[in-house]
Amino acid sequence: MTEIYQLPSFDEMLAEHHIATLHSSNIRVLQINVGKLCNQTCRHCHVDAGPSRREIMSHKVAESVIDVLRRSDISTLDITGGAPEMNPSFRWMVQEARQLGRQVIDRCNLTILVANGFEDLPEFLAEHQVEIVASLPCYLEENVDAQRGQFVFHRSIEALKRLNGLGYGQPDSPLTLTLVFNPLGPKLPPDQLKLEDAYRRELRIRYGIEFNRLFTITNMPINRFLFDLRESQQYESYMQTLVEAFNPATMDGLMCRTTLSVDWQGNLYDCDFNQMLAMPVTDQMPRNITDFDLTTLSNRRIVTGPHCFGCTAGAGSSCQGSLQPPTN
Template identity: 40%
Template structure:
């Protein structure tokens, strides 16, 4: 699925030793559960794998060398689909979605059609000196920024995202705060996503949010609205790192042993449909990375009359254990 070149060294580690793991579908059935859709209220749009970073935890192996980028014709198809489906939320992601030349057209097109528009950002790309017009558009359209900020430790942060990225991200954070983002009552929502920097599950979300809020405010005067703490999905570059480091088997076992049946009802795939840069539909961005089409069928956005039907099938694989481990991934 990926067009980027993989070295011979990487190829040798893409197939780890076999592990004894109960298939995710069987784990569901043993708990008397079925993973089917509820009402779909969110359209997630992955505009491509182009990114200014090569993060170790990226499930899409996004980076500067990736060529997949949603073209303007597909962006128009996305806007048409949003118009006939009337989703409550449009969630724009990548790669670094800010780097797609059509990002402004996408935001402008869906703005009248959804009550909430979200942009997932790695922060550093917003501080590259080229995004002034985009930043003004985000503010004008009240776009919610969901910023990846894995750690308060500069060394851990840079080890996952690249040298110097921590300080660049802090500067971007301050710029967004100066625009009004993250301040209560401003109407400009700035949320953080924190991911572990190794082969382990995240700590308590409430505890992590308190710590981030206190330290970011004290050290840099930075404020934000909410923090979400998620496990890393064993796909793409993160899977390669797990295999190379000898952590793949233990990590998969950790995810499966942490299966929480109570998390299934709130999984994002039950209320979200994801469209890739080429216009094909998936149940979530992780299934997109894994090549699992929506409901197991290859369907283009132009073929869809509206949102997926309630109670329709959701494609699953073992990476789905990530979303049901502990408190879940909702």
């Protein structure tokens, strides 16, 4: 008979390690998800994004986001989606945030940079010194296309060459290009620095491409990836892998401690993953960007769930890559 693995709750795991429940310590990053509209339909997508999705942030909500930046010292506006560049207010938000002197991150799928109607997008991003954080789950065509769709690798390489041509990823350039790796299946990412070396070597030799750094991100057991796990009957074993790899040393770097996530309607969450699971900030907190209060939200209890084991497994995982330096 198959043994059923009893998952501890995330809070039980913290208690077992004598770690206090999770609280935020500040808000340095406002991460806004401007909607589910995307030109791709990737297998691992935790947003369930795609070309037919209609949920996108209105200009009114975008104005509230910029207003919060104006009224606070939050240093970074981190824009994600979907393909965030497809939102009609994307360029306006970038311009406003840059005028306020804030760092702007565009979480880019690369193919949008070479899509019809977006031909001038790379120049726009360069002109406003937007940091590009771009998904490229492998340097091999067959692996990328298997996860992200046919011809995605080819178009991603074309986009990276355009970005390099504008100065992105080049030495002594202020234009930062970060690549993002996530595993192709239900396993933990390898060592970030070693993989970065391999990416640098292979992309340089094969395509002459340069980039600044690589982030490794663990696949979160939610939405489309969760569906795949359940379909292939690998959910329990994947969760067991994450739970057994729980690493207390990742706790201080968890992104929910210093990030506030905003959805396309302005609702507030502790992170993008909680947003995808419709788990808003606790009910003692302001729940929408229109009610934003920096002091109150900077000291909030974080809402947790089984997916949090994805952030604390092994070297840890966040939108800024792994949380721990390699042990060897």
